[in-house]
Amino acid sequence: MRAVLAEVGGDQIREVIVVNKADDADAEVLDRLRRTEKHSIVVSARTGEGLDELRTLIADELPRPDIAVTVLLPYDRGDLVNRLHNEADILTSEHTEHGTRVQAKVNQTLVEELAAYAD
Numbered sequence: 001m002r003a004v005l006a007e008v009g010g011d012q013i014r015e016v017i018v019v020n021k022a023d024d025a026d027a028e029v030l031d032r033l034r035r036t037e038k039h040s041i042v043v044s045a046r047t048g049e050g051l052d053e054l055r056t057l058i059a060d061e062l063p064r065p066d067i068a069v070t071v072l073l074p075y076d077r078g079d080l081v082n083r084l085h086n087e088a089d090i091l092t093s094e095h096t097e098h099g100t101r102v103q104a105k106v107n108q109t110l111v112e113e114l115a116a117y118a119d
Contacts, residue, residue, distance in 0.1 A: 014061060015039060018054060023047045065089055065105045071117040074099040080117070083110065 017040035019025070019033060030042050041057060043050035065088050073080050081100055084090060088104040095101075101119060 016041065016057060016061065018043060020045055022049050065107045065110070067106050067108065067111050068103070069106055069111060069114055070101070070103045070119045071114045072096070072099050072101050072119040073114075073117050077117070080114065083113075 017033075017037045019030065019040060019042045022030065022042040022044040023046055024044075025042075034040055034042065041050055041054050043054055045051075068091075071080075077099070081102070084102055084104050084106070087110060088106040091103040091105065093100060093102050106114065
């Protein structure tokens with residue numbers, strides 16, 4: 001499987017090995033797995049063991065938007081405000097007489113879409 005992923009460039013993406021059934025598995029096998037698979041987490045869906053650690057790891061590994069913008073979005077552009085909440089890291093948000101002023105970190109696609117509203 002790893003060879004196939006490498007053929008299409010998938011070997012450049014960090015791999016996380018999640019092993020379920022921690023409550024049922026042999027402790028020696030789990031220990032060996034942890035030593036051989038650098039980026040692995042052992043969880044138990046039944047007991048909840050390791051799930052918080054898994055959530056934290058996923059949140060830390062996801063790419064984060066990193067381009068700072070300040071925009072003033074008219075109230076009829078609620079669609080863009082919604083996209084910012086879904087796709088950006090909102091730093092501040094303020095409702096003004098003319099629209100919603102937002103400071104955020106966004107990805108390049110959003111920068112281009114928000115350019116007309118730069119504040």
